[in-house]
Amino acid sequence: MLLREVEYAKPASVAEALGLLAENDGARALAGGQTLINVMKARAASPDALVDLNGLDELKGIELAADGTLTIGAMTTYSELMASAEAKARPILGEVCATIADVQVRNRGTLGGNVCSNDPTNHLPPLMCAIGARMTIVGQAGEREVPAEEFFLGVYMTAVGPGELLTRIAIPAGKHDGFAAVTLGADGTCICNAAASVNGSVRVAIGCVDAVPVVITAGSPDEVAAAVRAADLDPPSDVHASAEYRRHLAEVLATRAAKEAAAR
Amino acid sequence: MDVTVTVNGHTYERDVEPRKLLIHFLRDDLDLTGSHVGCDTGNCGACSVIVNGTLLKSCMMLAVQANGATIETVEGLSADGQLTALQQAFHEHHALQCGYCTPGMLMSATALLRENPRPSEDEIKKALQGNICRCTGYWNIVEAVKAVAE
Ligand SMILES: Cc1cc2nc3c(=O)[nH]c(=O)nc-3n(C[C@H](O)[C@H](O)[C@H](O)COP(=O)(O)OP(=O)(O)OC[C@H]3O[C@@H](n4cnc5c(N)ncnc54)[C@H](O)[C@@H]3O)c2cc1C
Ligand code: FES
Ligand code: FES
Numbered sequence: 001m002l003l004r005e006v007e008y009a010k011p012a013s014v015a016e017a018l019g020l021l022a023e024n025d026g027a028r029a030l031a032g033g034q035t036l037i038n039v040m041k042a043r044a045a046s047p048d049a050l051v052d053l054n055g056l057d058e059l060k061g062i063e064l065a066a067d068g069t070l071t072i073g074a075m076t077t078y079s080e081l082m083a084s085a086e087a088k089a090r091p092i093l094g095e096v097c098a099t100i101a102d103v104q105v106r107n108r109g110t111l112g113g114n115v116c117s118n119d120p121t122n123h124l125p126p127l128m129c130a131i132g133a134r135m136t137i138v139g140q141a142g143e144r145e146v147p148a149e150e151f152f153l154g155v156y157m158t159a160v161g162p163g164e165l166l167t168r169i170a171i172p173a174g175k176h177d178g179f180a181a182v183t184l185g186a187d188g189t190c191i192c193n194a195a196a197s198v199n200g201s202v203r204v205a206i207g208c209v210d211a212v213p214v215v216i217t218a219g220s221p222d223e224v225a226a227a228v229r230a231a232d233l234d235p236p237s238d239v240h241a242s243a244e245y246r247r248h249l250a251e252v253l254a255t256r257a258a259k260e261a262a263a264r
Numbered sequence: 265m266d267v268t269v270t271v272n273g274h275t276y277e278r279d280v281e282p283r284k285l286l287i288h289f290l291r292d293d294l295d296l297t298g299s300h301v302g303c304d305t306g307n308c309g310a311c312s313v314i315v316n317g318t319l320l321k322s323c324m325m326l327a328v329q330a331n332g333a334t335i336e337t338v339e340g341l342s343a344d345g346q347l348t349a350l351q352q353a354f355h356e357h358h359a360l361q362c363g364y365c366t367p368g369m370l371m372s373a374t375a376l377l378r379e380n381p382r383p384s385e386d387e388i389k390k391a392l393q394g395n396i397c398r399c400t401g402y403w404n405i406v407e408a409v410k411a412v413a414e
Contacts, residue, residue, distance in 0.1 A: 001285070001304050002288075003283040003285070005283055006282050006283050007282060008326065008328050010329075033325055033329075038305055041305070050282070054329065101393075102393040102394025103375070103376075104312055104319055104321045104372070105306065105321070105394065107318050107319055108318075108324065186393070
C-alpha cells in the first residue's frame with residue numbers, strides 16, 4: 001500500500017525529537033511501527049510527518065535498581081525485554097511479551113508503542129495497571145510521572161499529550177503476578193484478557209471490556225469473580241464475542257489470573 | 265531522501281520517498297521480487313526479511329528507516345547457485361505447494377536456525393507463527409526445518 005505523502009526525520013536526541021514534534025502539529029512519533037504503519041495504510045491517521053524514535057539511545061535500555069525497581073526505556077522491543085536478565089526481576093513482563101503476535105512483530109514492537117497506542121485489545125495496558133507501573137512523560141515544559149491507572153484515558157488515547165513523548169516505564173519489584181487471555185488463535189489478538197498481582201490484596205486489570213483497563217481489587221482470588229460481577233461491566237459486542245460472553249470471560253480470566261498470581 | 269542499503273552483499277543507493285514501504289523498495293526499486301506481499305497488514309509474513317540481523321516484516325517498515333542497513337532477502341540464500349540446507353530440505357520434504365509463503369518461511373526459519381541450531385518442534389512452530397501458509401497445512405514445513413535441525 002502506498003501511504004499518503006509524509007515527511008520523515010530521525011532525530012539524534014529526545015530534545016531534538018520534542019523540537020520536531022512541537023514544530024509541526026501534524027507530526028507523530030514512530031516507534032516500532034507495528035501499529036502506526038497499519039493505521040497509516042488504512043488512512044485511519046495520516047500524519048504529515050513522522051519523527052522516528054529508533055535512533056534514540058536515551059529511550060533504550062533496562063535498569064534494575066537496588067530496591068528491585070525496573071526502569072524500562074520506551075523504545076525497548078518485546079524481544080529485547082524477553083532476552084534481558086534484568087527484566088527477569090518481574091518475570092510476568094517477559095512471559096506476556098512472549099505471547100504478543102509473532103517473532104517479527106516482537107522484534108520491532110516496543111513497550112512504549114504498546115501502551116501509547118492503547119488499543120483496548122493490547123496485552124500491556126492491563127498488565128501495567130495490575131503491576132503498578134509508572135510512566136514518565138516528557139514535553140517542552142519538562143517531565144512528569146503518571147501512574148498506569150491515570151495513563152490510559154480512552155481508546156487510542158493516553159496521558160501523552162500532543163508534542164510529548166513517553167520516555168520510560170518504572171515497575172516496582174514483585175513476582176506474585178498472573179495473566180490470562182482468550183485469544184484468536186495461539187498468541188493472537190485478545191478477545192478478553194486479565195492481569196493480576198497479589199500483594200496482600202488482589203489487584204486485577206481487565207482488558208477488552210472497556211476503553212481502558214478496568215481495575216478491580218479483592219481480598220483474595222476467591223472473591224475476584226464476585227468483584228468483577230459487581231463492577232457491572234458493559235463490554236462491546238463484535239464478530240468475535242458478544243457482550244454477554246465477554247462479561248463471562250472477564251470473570252473467568254480475572255479469577256484465573258488472580259489464582260496464578262497467588263500460586264507463585 | 266537518499267537511502268543506501270546493502271542487500272545480499274550488493275550496495276544500492278537510491279532516492280526514496282519516505283512514504284515507501286521497505287517491501288516496495290525491495291520489489292519495485294531494486295527488482296528483488298523474491299519477497300512477497302501477501303496481506304500488507306503485518307499478518308502473513310510473506311514479506312519477511314532480515315535487517316541488521318533482525319527478522320521483520322518489510323511491509324511494516326519504511327524504506328528510509330533501513331538507511332545504512334544490511335538486508336538479507338530470499339535471493340541471498342543461494343547467491344552462489346547452491347541451495348542452502350534449509351532450501352534443500354524444503355524441496356525434499358515437499359514444504360511448498362504454490363510457494364507464495366516460501367520466501368518468508370525460509371527467512372523466518374533461517375533466522376531461527378541461526379539463533380537456535382537445534383530447535384525443538386515446539387520452538388519451530390513458535391518461530392513460524394508469523395508466517396501464514398494457505399496450502400501446506402504446515403506439516404511438511406515443520407518437517408523440513410526439523411530435518412535441518414537434526
Ligand atoms: C500482526 C500483528 C499482531 C499484533 N498483535 C498484538 C497483540 O496480540 N497484542 C498486542 O498487545 N499488540 C499486538 N500488535 C501490536 C503491536 O504490539 C505493536 O507493536 C504495538 O501496539 C505498538 O508498538 P510500536 O512500537 O510498534 O508503536 P508504533 O506503531 O510505532 O506507534 C503506536 C502509537 O504510539 C505512539 N508512540 C509510540 N511510542 C511512543 C513514545 N515513546 N512516546 C509517545 N508516543 C509514542 C505513536 O505515535 C503511535 O501513535 C500486533 C501487531 C501486528 C502487526
Ligand atoms: S505482506 Fe507483510 S506481513 Fe503480509
Ligand atoms: S505454499 Fe502456498 S501459501 Fe504456502
